[in-house]
Amino acid sequence: MKRSNNERLKRFLAEEARAEGFDLMAVTTPDAIPQAGERLRQYITDKHHGTMEWMEETAERRASPGALWPEVRSVIMLAMNYGPEDDPLAVLNRRDRAAISVYAQNRDYHDIIKGKLKQIAGRFAARAGSDVKVFVDTAPVMEKPLAAAAGIGWQGKHTNLVSREFGSWLFLGSIFTTAEIAPDEPETDHCGSCRACLDICPTNAFPAPYRLDARRCISYLTVEHKGPIAHEFRKALGNRIYGCDDCLAVCPWNKFAEEAHEAKLRARDDLKAPKLEALLALDDAAFRTLFSGSPVKRIGRDRFLRNVLIAAGNSGDQNLLSQVEQLLDDPSPLVRGTAVWALGQLAEPRIFRKLRKALTASETDDTVLAEWRMAERQDPVGER
Structure with a gap:
């Protein structure tokens, strides 16, 4: 019975x-x-x-x-x-666009x-x-x-x-x-010799198979980490502004999900590959409106713009320079500091020197001043 x-x-x-x-x-x-x-x-x-x-x-x-x-x-x-529905890694080649992790697109x-x-x-x-x-x-x-x-x-x-x-x-x-229900049998590991997920990681966040160092993980850096993102990881972030799907997307077992099943949650069209230009323009109210009901909203506008500015710096798109310059005066030190880095990646020497002279004189935040000093030392800007 x-x-x-x-x-x-x-x-x-x-x-x-x-x-x-x-x-x-x-x-x-x-x-x-x-x-x-x-x-x-x-x-x-x-x-x-x-x-x-x-x-x-x-x-x-x-x-x-x-x-x-x-x-x-x-x-x-x-x-x-x-x-x-589509290859989530394709957007990584569109540097004027932002990559938002699949789970956060709805x-x-x-x-x-x-x-x-x-x-x-x-x-x-x-x-x-x-x-x-x-x-x-x-x-x-x-x-x-x-x-x-x-x-x-x-x-x-x-x-x-x-x-x-x-x-x-x-x-x-x-x-x-509190009900006692007969347990099911555990699943066995079917990874075999495959290491595709380890090899694709842009920041080498896996010290060994089955071990993750979150401090090097782009998902952690763009979502959980609250302060400035370390310089050693900024280039590797590319245009990933919220999370990272690389290790998930290359898993060979995904082919069965693609062939046999439909996902229950469809991505919002405006979050599949939004333009960096539009995201850089977000103030706090616009950020909250755009990401209402989205997990992205939880990190707040300042951390989000930190991520977008890194993507802008990596884009090589001179059309974004004016927006980066505007964010050098942002109320948030986190945003200002990251804007300095993005400026160093995009600006011509004359523009960089002019803005550095004008803004460092009145800057009081140590982290922002440290970004200016770091940018000065970076080639080719530091030599110009």
């Missing part, structure tokens, strides 16, 4: 998941990832989490679902395909997934007579190891989840429940 009821609950979950637009659903136990805690502690010890202090602060709860909610007996993992997936999880969890709780909690990314839950333990996929060499059906393009969410 217990087995029969268990099977009915799983069928019910699978049907509800499909009805809400999820592509995969599987179940694991809260103690299925015993090695995850030690790996996380080593990751933090190595400082590979960069300035993401919340990782260290929540490490104990993140290490085990039971530490987060002692009553949990089963973890239901759900995944939704968000694979792109509404914030946290809101989309969480709403759907709540619907499923509510109906499941009523059916099973059990308590439930839902989590999507922002909570201290290690979704990728749990999804691998549940059999949805495996963590590839780029540390992201890979599915034989959907490649590297999956949003994940979880439902914790």
